[in-house]
Amino acid sequence: MILSRMTAILLLLPLSGCRAAPRPAATPPTPPNIVIILADDLGIGDLGCYNPDAATSTPNLDRIAGAGAQFTDAHAPSAVCSPTRYGILTGRYCWRGSLKSGVLWTDDPLLVEPGRPTIASELRKLGYRTAFVGKWHLGLGSEKPTDWRGAIDAGPHTVGFDESVGIPSSLDIPPYCWFRDGIGDPPPSGTIEGSGHRRQNGGGFWRAGPIAEGFEHDAVLSRSIDESIRIIEGHAVERPDRPLFLELCLSAPHTPWLPDAAWRGSSGAGHYGDFVNQIDFEMGRLIDALDGCGLGTDTLLVFTSDNGSHWPVADVRRWGHASNLAWRGQKADIHEAGHRVPFLVRWPGIVDPGTVRDETICLTDLYATSLATAMPGTTARRPVGTPGGEDSVNLRPLLVSGDARNLAGREGIVHHSLDGMFAVRVGDWKLVEGLGSGGFTAPRRVEPEHDGPSVQLYDLARDPGETTDLAKTHPEEVARLQAILDRLRDDPRSVR
Numbered sequence: 001m002i003l004s005r006m007t008a009i010l011l012l013l014p015l016s017g018c019r020a021a022p023r024p025a026a027t028p029p030t031p032p033n034i035v036i037i038l039a040d041d042l043g044i045g046d047l048g049c050y051n052p053d054a055a056t057s058t059p060n061l062d063r064i065a066g067a068g069a070q071f072t073d074a075h076a077p078s079a080v081c082s083p084t085r086y087g088i089l090t091g092r093y094c095w096r097g098s099l100k101s102g103v104l105w106t107d108d109p110l111l112v113e114p115g116r117p118t119i120a121s122e123l124r125k126l127g128y129r130t131a132f133v134g135k136w137h138l139g140l141g142s143e144k145p146t147d148w149r150g151a152i153d154a155g156p157h158t159v160g161f162d163e164s165v166g167i168p169s170s171l172d173i174p175p176y177c178w179f180r181d182g183i184g185d186p187p188p189s190g191t192i193e194g195s196g197h198r199r200q201n202g203g204g205f206w207r208a209g210p211i212a213e214g215f216e217h218d219a220v221l222s223r224s225i226d227e228s229i230r231i232i233e234g235h236a237v238e239r240p241d242r243p244l245f246l247e248l249c250l251s252a253p254h255t256p257w258l259p260d261a262a263w264r265g266s267s268g269a270g271h272y273g274d275f276v277n278q279i280d281f282e283m284g285r286l287i288d289a290l291d292g293c294g295l296g297t298d299t300l301l302v303f304t305s306d307n308g309s310h311w312p313v314a315d316v317r318r319w320g321h322a323s324n325l326a327w328r329g330q331k332a333d334i335h336e337a338g339h340r341v342p343f344l345v346r347w348p349g350i351v352d353p354g355t356v357r358d359e360t361i362c363l364t365d366l367y368a369t370s371l372a373t374a375m376p377g378t379t380a381r382r383p384v385g386t387p388g389g390e391d392s393v394n395l396r397p398l399l400v401s402g403d404a405r406n407l408a409g410r411e412g413i414v415h416h417s418l419d420g421m422f423a424v425r426v427g428d429w430k431l432v433e434g435l436g437s438g439g440f441t442a443p444r445r446v447e448p449e450h451d452g453p454s455v456q457l458y459d460l461a462r463d464p465g466e467t468t469d470l471a472k473t474h475p476e477e478v479a480r481l482q483a484i485l486d487r488l489r490d491d492p493r494s495v496r
């Protein structure tokens, strides 16, 4: 693998313009680079590789899928932003900590507890250079509100990232500014009026609040890619013998929907679809840079989304575009469209091109999988000797050889909605611990009828659209799944 990576670097130099430092002849094997890309509110049906009838066009994402693996049953641990991001970074369900529902807001402090292991902190111990780019939305600082007058005392730079450049939270939540390595770059110094435009009128939507001088909402997506390319190309030049971990969190296609002019009108799904098309273009730029520097041949690359698309049934009907395929609901909901997400893996020479996998996985699994990837030969469910990652399963054996034994030992995965509604998935069965959507789709909460069930039960194999609630007719399955959910929720270390 070293030879192939070196050869690729040499062969591709004229194309990329990168000038990699010469590698010593007797360098020991280096673990692969790891790049995790997290889109924001991108639906599984927005990608052509999942949805041949999509009104969007995603040739570059389809190219990633074609070169590696495409998972059909991957789930965000939550149906909204902050908790999913916590789950990816720590391998732990967010609701085990202080945030029991909703997302972080404006100046909330860092959500990751002091001293908690993260992918970045653990990979750094294993010799990786670690970098974060893009939407953070895990809080900054240790006090509320965040103190922007000097160095920010907690953020990506305190949870294991050597380098970080990003925006505090969603692009419609103030403050609007960039930070770089724990410093506002520049910090917010003025205020901006709220934008009354919403969704499909093309003007974008954001809330009033502090903003930094020169901050441009519509430049955040492309700048995030530029910063990532700078890190990738810099890494190839400066120290190609040290593996790179890059977490790139896009701010799109979350609102405000602000596609560049070149993409307006390019899709059949309005400004949202145009924004998706631009994301695909930006992914093409990133992949070309990665491959152009010769790093792509030795990189585990994952592309996924933090929750389902904010695309209700009315939008499906209006545009004829199934952003969440036929899954029930939308972003924030406990039903499938809230948390079933695209999940693509490209790992040249390791994952066979054109692989399709239907195992049920959770984005918390990226923690153990990344650590195991940094320790070649590690097949345990959790890498031995690494702390944390309570809710994380090592998928590396599945990726390398199709070995799904680690997943077979997991009783179920837990879903969580915007308002804190729980569900558990066990095989084809899904128990929702409440009535209603728990999220954006009305009704959010429904009171049980007298002597009626207070939960929902679905058989996803026979009823993938969650149309027929079987709680009343299958009390034995309700009891079995409720017991599993209780165990998973109450004692994470005894049942995983």
Ligand SMILES: [Ca+2]
Pocket (backbone or CB within 6 Å): 040, 041, 080, 081, 254, 306, 307
């Ligand atoms: Ca999101």
